[in-house]
Amino acid sequence: MDIKKLNLANLPTKIEKMPRTSARLGRCIYLKRDDQTGSELNGNKIRKLEYAIYQALEQGADTLITCGGVQSNHCRATVAAGVKLGLKTILYLRSAERQAVEGNYFLDEMLGAQVRFITPEDYAYHREEIMKAAAGKLEKEGRKAYLIPEGASNGIGTLGYYEAFQEILAQEKEMGLDFDTIVCAVGSAGTYGGLHFANVLGKHGKKVIGVPIAADSEHFAQRTLEIWEEFSKLIGSEEALKTEDMLLLDGYVGRGYALNTPEEMDFLLEISRSEGVIFDSVYTGKAFRGLVDAMENDHGFFKGSKNILFIHTGGLFGLFSKKFEFDFSK
Numbered sequence: 001m002d003i004k005k006l007n008l009a010n011l012p013t014k015i016e017k018m019p020r021t022s023a024r025l026g027r028c029i030y031l032k033r034d035d036q037t038g039s040e041l042n043g044n045k046i047r048k049l050e051y052a053i054y055q056a057l058e059q060g061a062d063t064l065i066t067c068g069g070v071q072s073n074h075c076r077a078t079v080a081a082g083v084k085l086g087l088k089t090i091l092y093l094r095s096a097e098r099q100a101v102e103g104n105y106f107l108d109e110m111l112g113a114q115v116r117f118i119t120p121e122d123y124a125y126h127r128e129e130i131m132k133a134a135a136g137k138l139e140k141e142g143r144k145a146y147l148i149p150e151g152a153s154n155g156i157g158t159l160g161y162y163e164a165f166q167e168i169l170a171q172e173k174e175m176g177l178d179f180d181t182i183v184c185a186v187g188s189a190g191t192y193g194g195l196h197f198a199n200v201l202g203k204h205g206k207k208v209i210g211v212p213i214a215a216d217s218e219h220f221a222q223r224t225l226e227i228w229e230e231f232s233k234l235i236g237s238e239e240a241l242k243t244e245d246m247l248l249l250d251g252y253v254g255r256g257y258a259l260n261t262p263e264e265m266d267f268l269l270e271i272s273r274s275e276g277v278i279f280d281s282v283y284t285g286k287a288f289r290g291l292v293d294a295m296e297n298d299h300g301f302f303k304g305s306k307n308i309l310f311i312h313t314g315g316l317f318g319l320f321s322k323k324f325e326f327d328f329s330k
Contacts, residue, residue, distance in 0.1 A: 003159060003234065005050040008081055009037040012167045015175065015309065020274045025295050028307045030179065031277065032168065035284075035314035040080035040107065043073045043314025044191050047160030048152035049081050055156055056146035057085065063138055065131050066148040067092040067123065069258055071282070071318035074151050076104040079113040090114045090134055090145075094123035103321040153190025153223075155230025161194025162231075168309065169204075177307055179206065184311040185287035186210035186248065187257075189223040191313060196224065196246060197231060201239060209247045209301055211287035214257035217248035249301055252290035258282045264289060265325050280315025281322050 013036055018029045034044045056064060064082045068075040068091070075091045082089040091108060093099075095117045101109055108115055118130060127150075135145035148157075165182075172178055182199075186192045192210035199208045212220050221243040228241050254261050260281050268285045272278050279285040288310060295302050302308070 003051065003156075004054055005159070006054045006081075006085075008041060008050055008084065009046045011037065011047075012171060013037060015168075015171055018275050018277070021271070021292070025292065027295065027302070027305060029291075030177075030307065030309045031312045032309055033312050034164075035312045035316065037314070038080075040111070041077050042316070043077060044161070044311070045074040045077040045152055045314075046081065047164055048157035048190055049077060049148070049160075051156045051159045052148050052152050052154075053078075053081055053085065053087075053146075056087070056148075059144070059146060061087065061144045061146035063088040063090060063143055063145045064148060065090045065092075065134055065145050066152075067094070067127050067131065067150055069093065069282075070095050070099045071104045071258065071321055073104060073313075073315050073318060075113070076107050076111075076317065078148060078152075079108050079111040083111050088114070090116065092116050092118050092123070092127060092130060094118060094120055096120060100321070103319070104317045105321075107317060149188075151188030151190050153188035153193070153227060155227060155234050158190045158194040158197070158227050158231050159234070161191045162198045163194075164311075165195050165198030165202075179307050179309040181207040181209060181302065181305040181308040182311065183209045183211065183287065183291050183308060185283035185313060186212045186220050187214055187283055189220050189227055191311065192220070192248075193224045193227045193231070195311075197228065197241075200241065200245065201237065207247055207301075207305065209249055209291075211249045211252055211290040213283055213286045214253060216253070217246075217250045220248055221246050247301065249290050249294055249299070252286045252293070254286060260285075260322070260325060262325075262327070265322070266327070266330065267292075268319075269326060269328070269330065277312070278316060278319065279312070280319045281325075282318060283313055283315055284310075
């Protein structure tokens with residue numbers, strides 16, 4: 001497989017142990033610090049964007065068009081990467097009204113993105129046609145746009161976490177460890193898909209567990225298969241993937257995407273104060289809470305797991321918009 005990419009992220013990201021959580025759960029819990037892939041670029045999305053934006057440049061694009069929530073880490077990383085490469089960026093952010101300029105949205109504006117708000121209904125049902133229409137308008141002006149789907153979770157983007165799996169294998173050798181279980185949040189299925197595909201195709205026999213933070217396992221199993229259809233064509237594989245082979249841990253969506261309960265926010269505080277690690281409230285906080293809860297309540301997903309690697313996918317900037325939801329008196 002010879003698919004080229006950019007080199008924008010700080011890689012490889014380090015792996016570190018969580019001593020107090022390990023003691024609490026009676027297993028060895030490790031973090032892969034993909035929250036440290038950069039500053040403006042930080043988080044998991046830049047791994048995907050290195051492939052997607054390389055393709056955009058190859059196609060002669062001068063503008064990137066993508067979408068996400070108001071506090072989208074993906075959108076912020078796309079804008080930052082675009083600026084570095086001399087590309088304009090148009091963002092379609094899901095909101096019925098203009099939001100306070102803070103967190104990732106603040107950085108979008110700082111970096112010069114052209115931000116356009118669309119209603120939740122339009123986002124859910126019409127975002128692709130809206131983005132295509134914007135690309136068509138640019139084409140009439142003699143410009144060329146490259147469309148990146150939500151989370152850069154498509155065939156080309158998923159190569160980012162296929163490659164990350166190879167990075168983990170190399171780090172296992174360096175550390176003298178075998179991570180029998182890898183866990184990540186699932187929000188658009190690209191990160192989970194890349195890890196799962198690499199595990200299956202390489203016959204590594206690890207458990208790759210995804211924790212949905214929006215929708216349910218049935219939705220994301222189907223979405224992962226859709227990504228596989230694109231991905232398999234890129235790498236020339238005829239492997240048949242089955243949804244029953246996917247490990248997706250339901251029950252931790254809570255109030256919905258980017259919405260939180262007081263218990264979830266208390267959990268973030270607890271981890272911050274015990275491990276010195278800050279998870280975000282949209283992705284990693286929910287997913288790591290799912291990991292801890294499932295292990296403490298014997299859901300069966302982690303039976304036989306000894307060395308567990310959790311992918312910290314970032315999200316720090318978006319957490320700032322949640323500051324009033326924390327009870328710091330506890």
